[in-house]
Every structure is written in structure tokens, then in C-alpha cells.
Amino acid sequence: xxxxxxxxxxxxxxxxxxxxxxxxxxxxxxxxxxxxxxxxxxxxxxxxxxxxxxxxxxxxxxxxxxxxxxxxxxxxxxxxxxxxxxxxxxxxxxxxxxxxxxxxxxxxxxxxx
Amino acid sequence: xxxxxxxxxxxxxxxxxxxxxxxxxxxxxxxxxxxxxxxxxxxxxxxxxxxxxxxxxxxxxxxxxxxxxxxxxxxxxxxxxxxxxxxxxxxxxxxxxxxxxxxxxxxxxxxxxx
Numbered sequence: 001x002x003x004x005x006x007x008x009x010x011x012x013x014x015x016x017x018x019x020x021x022x023x024x025x026x027x028x029x030x031x032x033x034x035x036x037x038x039x040x041x042x043x044x045x046x047x048x049x050x051x052x053x054x055x056x057x058x059x060x061x062x063x064x065x066x067x068x069x070x071x072x073x074x075x076x077x078x079x080x081x082x083x084x085x086x087x088x089x090x091x092x093x094x095x096x097x098x099x100x101x102x103x104x105x106x107x108x109x110x111x112x113x
Numbered sequence: 114x115x116x117x118x119x120x121x122x123x124x125x126x127x128x129x130x131x132x133x134x135x136x137x138x139x140x141x142x143x144x145x146x147x148x149x150x151x152x153x154x155x156x157x158x159x160x161x162x163x164x165x166x167x168x169x170x171x172x173x174x175x176x177x178x179x180x181x182x183x184x185x186x187x188x189x190x191x192x193x194x195x196x197x198x199x200x201x202x203x204x205x206x207x208x209x210x211x212x213x214x215x216x217x218x219x220x221x222x223x224x225x226x227x
Contacts, residue, residue, distance in 0.1 A: 004156065040122055043203065043217040056214075090156060102149075102215070104156025 003027040006091050006105035013081065014113050021076040021108045023091030031097040032074040034066060037088040037107065049074060050097040081112045115140045115206045119218035127226045132176075132191040134221050136204030139185065145207040146187040147215065148178055152200045160202070163187065174198070199225045 004025045013019050025032065034046040048056035049068040063085075065077040074091055088109050092102040120135040138144055145164050149157040161172025168180040174197075178189045187204060204218040 040219055042117070042219050045214060092156070101159050101162075102157070104151075104158070106154060106156045 004091060004093055004103050004105035006089075006108050008108055009106065010109045010111075012111045012113065013078070015081060015083070017081075018077070018079040020078065021089055021091075021110075023074040023076075023105055025072055025091075025093040025103070027093060027095075027103060029093035029095050029103070030071055031094045032068060032071070033092040033094075033102065034074065034076055035090040035092060035104075037090055039087075043090070047076075048097065055097060078110075081110075083112050086110055086112045115144060115216045117204050117206050117216055117218035119202075119204050119221050121221055122219065123222045123224070125224045125226060126194045128196055129193050132189075132194045132198060132223065134189040134202050134204075134223070136178075136187045136189065136218060137185055138187060138204070138206045140206055143182075146178075146180060147205040147207070148172065148176070148187075148189050149203045149205060149217075150200050151203065151220075157203060160189070194223075194225050196225050196227065199223055 007022045031050045033048050036044040036046055045058050046060045047066045052068045063080050067075040088107045090107045091105040094102050116139050118137045126132055147162045148160040150160045151157045160176055161170050161178055163170050163180045171177045176191045178187050180187050201220045201222045203220045205215045207215050
């Protein structure tokens with residue numbers, strides 16, 4: 001148990017659906033991240049929040065919309081996704097933005113039909 | 114910009130044999146290097162890291178890695194594989210202590226044969 005919990009574990013959605021991924025950390029960390037993990041490709045950093053402020057938006061399409069209401073919770077709102085968006089979405093946290101030790105959740109396996 | 118290349122997307126070893134996972138990086142500045150491990154159905158965990166100082170670093174579960182600047186490499190080894198080492202391993206690089214972005218490799222899947 002790493003202290004970072006992601007829900008749901010699996011999600012299947014159509015291209016016209018709207019869904020949200022949730023991440024929660026109970027580690028007292030100040031920074032939270034969304035990564036995309038596609039098969040046999042490097043992890044892609046999507047968003048970084050530090051003290052609830054977005055500090056990085058790594059050229060992610062607008063169909064992905066993050067939300068960080070407080071330092072313990074992070075959401076990724078999804079709408080009108082494409083099949084190529086199917087991947088494992090990983091949430092991570094770290095004590096501070098400048099910290100090499102990331103604590104990852106188990107991820108949400110997303111399939112877009 | 115920093116990048117990481119992991120040679121071999123899949124490695125199969127016998128139980129008790131040497132595990133060697135290769136990682137080469139490119140960086141315009143002295144890098145900070147990491148290995149993460151992902152067990153099935155889990156998130157990534159930090160295995161070990163190199164920042165400064167001794168170039169041979171030891172991590173958890175008997176793994177170690179050596180930073181070789183001349184070869185721009187940070188290969189991961191374990192002398193004797195155990196069945197529990199079956200997982201996916203990721204090499205990552207960060208440009209400096211002030212750079213929060215980690216660039217990950219594509220990963221190497223390790224299977225251990227009995």
C-alpha cells in the first residue's frame with residue numbers, strides 16, 4: 001500500500017461519454033501528478049499540481065481536464081475521448097514539487113470504445 | 114532535454130541467475146537517475162536513485178546500479194534472481210535538483226523461470 005488510491009481500477013467508456021478518474025493520497029504530500037502509461041511507451045507526464053496550483057500542462061488535449069480541489073485529492077475529467085486515449089492512467093504524489101521520490105497509485109485502466 | 118533508452122523490452126532469466134537491465138540516458142547536464150519497479154496490478158515504486166557521490170548505488174531487494182558517465186549508462190543488476198523479481202522496470206532521468214520533471218524509459222519486463 002503506497003498511500004495513493006485511485007478509483008476506479010478499470011473504466012470502459014464510449015467516445016461520447018463523460019467520466020472522471022479520482023486520486024486520493026493520505027501521505028500529507030503537497031504535489032500531485034497525472035501520468036499516462038501506454039503499452040511499451042515511456043510514461044508521459046500530463047499534469048502537475050503543487051499546493052493545488054497547476055504548474056504543468058504538458059500539451060495535453062483539452063478533452064482531459066484536471067481538477068485539484070485540495071492537496072489530498074486530484075481528479076481527471078474525461079470527455080469525448082478517442083480510442084487512442086486508451087491507456088493506464090497513473091496518479092502520483094510527492095512531498096514537494098522538487099522531490100524525486102514519487103509515490104504512485106495502482107492506476108486506472110481506461111478503454112475507450 | 115533529457116531522455117532515457119532502455120535496451121530490451123523483455124528479459125527472461127532463470128531463478129538464481131544474474132539480472133541485468135540496461136539503461137542509457139542523454140542529458141546536457143549531470144543527471145539524476147532512478148530505477149522504478151512496477152509489480153503486476155500496482156503502481157511504480159522507487160527502487161534506487163543516483164544523485165551525487167558514489168557511483169554504485171544500492172537499492173531495495175538486492176538490486177544495485179552503477180552510474181557510468183563515460184558510457185552515459187545506469188544499468189541495473191541483481192546477482193541472483195528470485196521469482197518475486199518478476200515485474201516491469203523503468204529507468205528515469207531528471208536534469209537537476211531543481212527540475213521536477215522525470216523522463217521515463219519505455220520499461221523492461223522481467224520474467225523469472227523456475
